[in-house]
Amino acid sequence: MDYSAKLEPLEQLAIPCAVLGVYQKRKLTPSAQRLDERFDGLLSRLLKRDDFEGKPGEVFSIPHLPGEGIERVILVGLGRKEELKPGTYRKALTAAAKALKECNAKQAASLLHEAELEGRDTGWNIRQFVELLEAAFYRFTQLKSDDENHKPRLTKLVFPVDDETALAAAKKAIDQGRAIAYGMNLTKDLANLPGNVCTPTYLAEQAEKLGKRHKHKLRVKVLEEKELEELGMAAFLSVSKGSAQPAKLIVMEYGGAPSKTPPYVLIGKGLTFDAGGISIKSAANMDEMKFDMSGGASVIGTLAAVAELDLPLNVVGLIPASENLPSGTANKPGDIVKSMAGITIEILNTDAEGRLLLCDALAYAKRYEPAAVIDVATLTGACIVALGRHPSGLWSNDEALAQAVVQAGEESFDRVWRMPLWDEYQESLKSNFADVANIGGPDGGSITAAAFLSRFAKEFPWAHLDIAGTAWTTGKDKGATGRPVPLLVQYLLDRVP
Incomplete structure (x- = not known):
């Protein structure tokens, strides 16, 4: 998997799939709000029609979006913002990894790292997702005759960030997460x-x-x-x-x-x-x-x-x-x-x-x-x-x-x-x-x-x-x-x- 971090305005983000966080009671995270504005409130309107509440690990996929740039969105429940803890966050990441594994996109961008956890930073959030995504995609195939049908299509994941400090932290986290996943x-x-x-x-x-x-x-x-x-x-x-x-x-x-x-x-x-x-x-x-x-x-x-x-x-x-x-x-x-x-x-x-x-x-x-x-x-x-x-x-x-x-x-x-x-x-x-x-x-x-x-x-x-x-x-x-x-x-x- 190719992981990267980029300084990229969300208003210009162009990628087949975007993964966004939603707090319980359908509260969009800041990045999700910005993309919702880009799509004239479409995300908010669709959420109101569905049973998706934003509970930890819930997933709501929007497979077709109007216009160009982003083709689909995966919304992932983070639970109550004031109750978000590392275990809850990892549950959300695991659900997101499963959704990415099952979707047909070859490239995706994740903004789940903006979730706020006490005592954790952007780097920690990103490293966790790299490790959990690699774990979700892992299969033991050395002694299997045919595993071609089980290989996920996703080959690239981007973490958009807002400033140089976050960019440096994200790159370091990616390196650590990738090395740990390799060892695992x-x-x-x-x-x-x-x-x-x-x-x-x-x-x-x-x-x-x-x-x-x-x-x-x-x-x-x-x-x-x-x-x-x-x-x-x-x-x-x-x-x-x-x-x-x-x-x-x-x-x-x-x-x-x-x-x-x-x-x-x-x-x-x-x-x-x-x-x-x-x-x-x-x-x-x-x-x-x-x-x-x-x-x-x-x-x-x-x-x-x-x-x-x-x-x-x-x-x-x-x-x-x-x-x-x-x-x-x-x-x-x-x-x-x-x-x-x-x-x-x-x-x-x-x-x-x-x-x-x-x-x-x-x-x-x-x-x-x-x-x-x-x-x-x-x-x-x-x-x-x-x-x-x-x-x-x-x-x-x-x-x-x-x-x-x-x-x-x-x-x-x-x-x-x-x-x-x-x-x-x-x-x-x-x-x-x-x-x-x-x-x-x-x-x-x-x-x-x-x-x-x-x-x-x-x-x-x-x-x-x-x-x-x-x-x-x-x-x-x-x-x-x-x-x-x-x-x-x-x-x-x-x-x-």
Whole structure:
């Protein structure tokens, strides 16, 4: 999609389709009023004849307009002006994106960015629409024989603005929105692939391709099992023992700042398929365990967005990639392994494998002397029970880092909810035979998982994101969401000096 911002008087706007906002009780936004005057009050007259009220997400299309310049108008409900909030605004944008996808126009102009939201500006409004429009137009077609009939005709979207300040903000927002959408789409593509295609080796190859695309600043290396063994990553390696696919540690190093500048390290769980191992999962919905590498995919997508934006930061992505399958060589309940940090772990449940990958990756992150470390994982079903599928769960050992992640989530509307990390939760991880057990009791499963990881993150500011409820949608619209790429990119944008 070609996005642009232009200083263009509405009275002279010439484009096949214009998207305008309407507040509840049929109150036109300022731009809609100006275009209504251009058409001698036609928009107002048509609104009075229809049931369209301007409620959030309502759409009213006017397919044929008199004269030249604008052929059709799409009116989108914004709700009550005094009650307009980010969630309501995004609902309107989603409806507008759907309408644009279904219309036959090749070019359109959107003026929805003039909506007034407390604490938000024109740039934020525009970036949200770019992200949501790209999400609406996304389709996973890599393994489909024919997708030609599903491609939308729209190829160009213009954001008209009134002054140079708004123009600069709009261009910056378009660049950010496009980069974030690119990272999200890459994340979705990787996560939507089946486990027989997206193996640890395939995931590593895609990271290497990204490194070649951005070779001026992005260095990618892949550590093989022999190297992992030499590093003492027995916890990580134990997970792949039941699979014919070798484990990989994908290391992505983006250098946008001087080499001595401490990097921000992102760690993503890369379980390309999780059957649970010997503690095998139930058959129902097990196909969705191809999404268990969504944390790793989101780190790759975030690095892609960072490289597109050419951010002046140092960022490291670590993706421990593996499969977790049952076999005669797989981990068994009761096995004890030694982590890279020297901590021994009793594996009471082989389906609690993500933390075995992450604990060794956290130990590896220490070598970078990081400014902060954030790990991202579809770690526990318990997080879905606790929070549902709207926010991701957040745990942290550092107050400033936690607040920064929360703020980035609010700004990007890729929100998180902070959970407790009290010492009392460590009690349930005690083992009679090793330093720590890999699971606690039946209560607070997402919290005890975070408590386990915290033992390996004592020497740097650390945050853990459990995205089990947000990384993909289930049901008839099953598919990866691309989250938390917007959150992670926003966090890094906020760190730019």
